[in-house]
Amino acid sequence: MNSPLEIKGLGVTLGGNQILSDVSFTLPRGEIIGLIGPNGAGKSTAIKSILGLLASEAGAARIGENDISKMDPRIRAKSLAYVPQGAPVHWPLTAERTVALGRVPHLTPWQALGAKDDAAIRQAMEKTDCWSFRDRLVTTLSGGERARVLLARTLAVGAEFILADEPIAALDPMHQLQVMDILKAEAASGTGVLVVMHDLGLAMRTCDKLVLLHQRKVLAAGTPNDVLTDANLKLAFGIEVSRWQDGVNFLVPRSVVE
Amino acid sequence: MTAILRNRPWTLNAFLLALLLVAALMSGMFGQVTLSPSEFIAALMGDGNEGLSIIVRELRFPRILIGMLAGATLGYTGAALQGLLRNPLADPGVIGVSASAGLGAVVAIYLGISTLSAFAIPLMAMAGALVATLILMTLASRDSSVLTLILAGIGISSLATAGISLVMNFAASPMSLQDMVLWMLGSLENRTYGDLMLAGPFILLGWAVMIGVGQGLNALSLGSDTAHSLGINIKHLRWRVVLGTALSVGATVSVCGAVGFVGLVVPHIVRAFIGYEPRALLLPSAIAGAVLLTFADILTRLPIGHGQLRLGVVMAIIGAPLFIHIIFKTRESMR
Numbered sequence: 243m244n245s246p247l248e249i250k251g252l253g254v255t256l257g258g259n260q261i262l263s264d265v266s267f268t269l270p271r272g273e274i275i276g277l278i279g280p281n282g283a284g285k286s287t288a289i290k291s292i293l294g295l296l297a298s299e300a301g302a303a304r305i306g307e308n309d310i311s312k313m314d315p316r317i318r319a320k321s322l323a324y325v326p327q328g329a330p331v332h333w334p335l336t337a338e339r340t341v342a343l344g345r346v347p348h349l350t351p352w353q354a355l356g357a358k359d360d361a362a363i364r365q366a367m368e369k370t371d372c373w374s375f376r377d378r379l380v381t382t383l384s385g386g387e388r389a390r391v392l393l394a395r396t397l398a399v400g401a402e403f404i405l406a407d408e409p410i411a412a413l414d415p416m417h418q419l420q421v422m423d424i425l426k427a428e429a430a431s432g433t434g435v436l437v438v439m440h441d442l443g444l445a446m447r448t449c450d451k452l453v454l455l456h457q458r459k460v461l462a463a464g465t466p467n468d469v470l471t472d473a474n475l476k477l478a479f480g481i482e483v484s485r486w487q488d489g490v491n492f493l494v495p496r497s498v499v500e
Numbered sequence: 501m502t503a504i505l506r507n508r509p510w511t512l513n514a515f516l517l518a519l520l521l522v523a524a525l526m527s528g529m530f531g532q533v534t535l536s537p538s539e540f541i542a543a544l545m546g547d548g549n550e551g552l553s554i555i556v557r558e559l560r561f562p563r564i565l566i567g568m569l570a571g572a573t574l575g576y577t578g579a580a581l582q583g584l585l586r587n588p589l590a591d592p593g594v595i596g597v598s599a600s601a602g603l604g605a606v607v608a609i610y611l612g613i614s615t616l617s618a619f620a621i622p623l624m625a626m627a628g629a630l631v632a633t634l635i636l637m638t639l640a641s642r643d644s645s646v647l648t649l650i651l652a653g654i655g656i657s658s659l660a661t662a663g664i665s666l667v668m669n670f671a672a673s674p675m676s677l678q679d680m681v682l683w684m685l686g687s688l689e690n691r692t693y694g695d696l697m698l699a700g701p702f703i704l705l706g707w708a709v710m711i712g713v714g715q716g717l718n719a720l721s722l723g724s725d726t727a728h729s730l731g732i733n734i735k736h737l738r739w740r741v742v743l744g745t746a747l748s749v750g751a752t753v754s755v756c757g758a759v760g761f762v763g764l765v766v767p768h769i770v771r772a773f774i775g776y777e778p779r780a781l782l783l784p785s786a787i788a789g790a791v792l793l794t795f796a797d798i799l800t801r802l803p804i805g806h807g808q809l810r811l812g813v814v815m816a817i818i819g820a821p822l823f824i825h826i827i828f829k830t831r832e833s834m835r
Contacts, residue, residue, distance in 0.1 A: 293729055319731030330723045332586040333776035346719045346730040351712035395722070399730075 245306030246270040247292070247322075247403050247434055253300030254284070254291050260458055261287045264301070267453045267463050269436050271402060274429040276445040276466075277438045279455030280479050285438045286327060288455065289405045292436075293324055305402070319347035323401035327408045327438075329392045331380045337391045338376035341367055344398030366397035370424055386417035393424060403434040410439060422448045442483070443493045446470055454478055466491075505773045509780055512773050516787040520568070523794035527564045528556060531801055559690070566691045567797045568790040569703050570752040571762060575789020576782055577745040578763025579770070580710060583717035583778030584741045585646050591763035592749040595636060595649070595742055596656030597629045598760075601753035603660040604628025606667045606680045614679070621683065622698050622754035629750025632656050636742065646724070649738065686757035686812030688797050699751040706748025709740055714779030717741075721778060759812045761819025762789050768826040792818075 247269040254262040262284045269275050277285050290296045292303040294311050303310045305321055313321070323344070331340060344366065345359040355363075367373040370390040380388055389409065396404055406425065410418040418441070426448055429435045439445050445452060445466065452469040454462045456478040462469045475483055476499050484496045505512045528540040533555060535543065542548045543556035574592060581590045592598055608614045608624035639652040664684070671677035716737040719727035724734050753759075770784045793811075796818060800809040 290725070293725075295725055295728055315728075315733060316731040319729060322729065324726060324729035326723060326725045326729075329726065331721060332723070333721050333778070335721060335776055339775070339777055340722075343719055343722055343730065346715055346732070349715060351715050392722075 244271055247436075248304045249288075249292060249301070250304070251301030252288065252291055252298050252303065254287050254296055254298050256287075256296070262291065262298075263458045265455070265460055266301070267460065269403065269434045271434045272429060272432050273450045274426055274435040274437060274448065276449035276452045277436055277455065278440070278442065278445055278452055278469075279461075283455040283478070284458045285455055286407050289324070289407050289436070289438060292405060293322060294318070316347050319401075320399065321402050323396045323399035323404045325392060325396050325404070325406035325409045327411070331388075331392075334379040334381040336377050336379055337372055337383065337387075337394075338363065338367070340380050340391055341372075341376075341394045341398050344395045344400075347399060362398050362400055363394075366394040367391075369397060369427070370394040371420075386413055386420075389413055389417060389421060390424075393421060397424075397428065401433070403436070404428060406435065406437045408438050408440070410441070410444075418444065442470060442475075442495070446493050447490050507774060509774050509784065512770075512784050513787060516784055516791060520787060520791045520794065523791050523798070524564050524568070527567065527794050527798050528560050530798055531555070531560065558692070562693050562696050563688045563691050563797070564794065566696055566699070566755055567688050567794050569696075569700065570688075570756045570759065571790035571793025572786040573703055573706065573748040573752045573789070574759065574762035574793070575766040576707070576710070576786035577741075577749055578765075578789070579767040579778070579781040579785035580713060580717065580741050581745060581763070582767050583720060583781070584738060585650060586720060587650075588768065589764070590650075591760070592745055593657060593760065593763070595653040595745060596632050596660060597636075597746045597749050598753050598758055599657045599660035599664070600632030601625040601629040601750050602684060602758050603663045603667070604631075605683055605754070605757070606664050609676055609679045609683065610667045610671060612672075612676075618692075618694065619698055622695060622751075625754030626699075626702065626750050628660070629746055629753065632660065633743065633746035633750070636746075637739070640742075649742070682810065683757050684812070685810035686759040686815070687800070687808075687810050688756055689800075689808065691755060695755045699755040702751035703748045706744045706746070706751065708744075709747065710744030713737060713740055713744075714782055717778035717782075721776075757810075757812060759793070759815050761815050761823065762793055765819045765823050765826065766792060768823070772826070772829070 250266050252262055252265040265288055279285050287296060291298045310318055341363050342355060345355060345362060348359060364373060367376060370393050372387060372390045372394055375387065380391055393409065410421050422444060425435050425437060449466060451464060452466050453460060454469050454474060461478055462474050470493060475481055480499045481495045482497050482499055484494050486492050505515055525537055529535045529537060540556060543552040544561060546553055577592045581592060582588055604624040604627050605621045608620045613620040635656055636652050640649045668677055668680055671680060716732045719730045719732045728734055766789045767781050767785045770781050770788055774780050796814045797811055799814045800811050802809060
């Protein structure tokens with residue numbers, strides 16, 4: 243079961259407005275793909291539509307032969323883990339109980355957490371370096387600690403694919419790098435990771451491939467160098483960038499195109 | 501004491517069950533005729549004095565059973581609704597079922613059909629709850645937003661309360677107005693096996709509809725999008741909680757009248773011991789609700805004032821200060 247996540251011709255209309263049109267790309271397991279594009283390009287819509295949170299009017303997202311929108315919810319939940327934008331935690335749960343929620347797809351309504359679940363929870367919390375504060379309430383954690391706990395919650399699902407919607411927005415640079423390192427490590431261990439992000443430089447350095455959305459469509463898809471061309475950045479974001487190399491490739495927005 | 505019960509759900513449940521037994525025993529002992537524990541048990545078994553046996557078996561025992569069912573329903577649905585709406589201020593009243601059941605009851609009194617049959621009030625109250633649920637489902641089925649559900653519930657509740665005022669306004673006689681007011685204040689007095697047989701099945705059906713919602717409510721702690729991604733069918737979950745609450749609370753209000761604060765306060769008390777996880781709160785909230793209502797019912801028998809204290813009043817007097825205390829105590833952790 244190493245089928246990739248295939249998105250083919252996805253189209254979404256909300257309230258009469260076309261939000262996405264003919265979006266296609268493939269996320270293989272073991273890769274991290276950055277979904278980039280200006281505000282309103284349809285990045286979050288694309289992720290929600292893949293998950294079945296929004297109905298798509300055209301196209302489909304598949305894992306192998308299985309259309310995700312027709313999958314049994316629990317099987318779908320075991321295959322696709324989701325980090326929503328600005329993920330809320332409505333109750334002051336402990337970090338460990340929050341991460342434990344990632345095991346919900348593996349349990350029947352009556353089942354309590356078993357040894358396998360406990361191991362998955364601990365492993366996820368160790369990967370994200372939050373095991374040491376497992377008994378603290380999420381409401382008392384700093385933004386960085388909280389982001390790691392929510393990432394651990396996603397990893398605890400043990401899904402084949404992770405869809406993360408701006409997981410590093412509102413984090414300081416150190417925590418941004420930390421979260422991206424964790425996602426990269428997950429990809430390296432065989433998970434397919436799709437991550438929505440705005441930091442183009444970080445996207446260039448951390449993602450295997452990029453998908454650039456512009457005006458509800460895919461403008462470019464491929465390696466970071468193929469996607470982040472001057473022409474594409476000018477067209478999609480209306481910016482000019484500076485680039486240099488210091489062991490890795492850097493890219494910084496310089497000015498708005500007149 | 502609290503240290504022993506903290507974070508040990510089964511110890512807490514066992515403690516609450518023991519407390520419920522004590523409450524039930526006390527409820528059986530106290531009244532116009534006060535009995536010793538052994539006299540109560542002998543009378544319940546049908547041994548000894550025939551008069552005492554009738555008091556205990558025909559009056560006190562059904563009252564205890566109805567009180568426990570009602571308290572458990574209010575505690576459980578309070579915890580479930582707070583989990584569903586992700587709001588610690590939610591209680592069974594927010595979906596408008598309690599007020600609508602009340603409207604059904606006062607209409608029964610107004611029309612005078614309550615004098616024709618003892619079952620007229622509970623039947624009309626359940627009809628009121630049913631109509632409210634149908635309206636709620638129609639209004640809130642357009643989208644899956646929690647806000648729509650709360651707003652629709654508040655609207656229905658306000659409308660039913662206005663209807664109650666209107667019916668009281670037109671009450672034919674001071675007697676019937678007094679009946680309405682007394683009914684609205686809630687009571688377990690003179691409840692019979694007939695009431696139990698009438699409301700019991702709907703209460704149990706409501707509970708059955710809500711069985712196994714805990715995991716979905718837990719997942720909802722992370723928001724409805726994440727809960728969906730965890731395989732929870734949010735629409736199903738929502739309707740199971742709403743329908744289960746409507747059935748069980750509608751039936752409860754139909755035999756006890758309006759009894760507030762149980763559903764609001766009990767989950768907060770339980771949280772002080774086992775934290776905020778919605779699923780873990782359900783069972784202890786049900787047992788604690790039964791304990792609280794049974795004790796409150798004992799207090800209604802205190803010889804205070806001219807008439808008897810009403811259950812809804814006692815519950816509000818206990819519940820409101822408790823609620824304020826708990827809110828201030830837990831405010832820090834909710835930030």
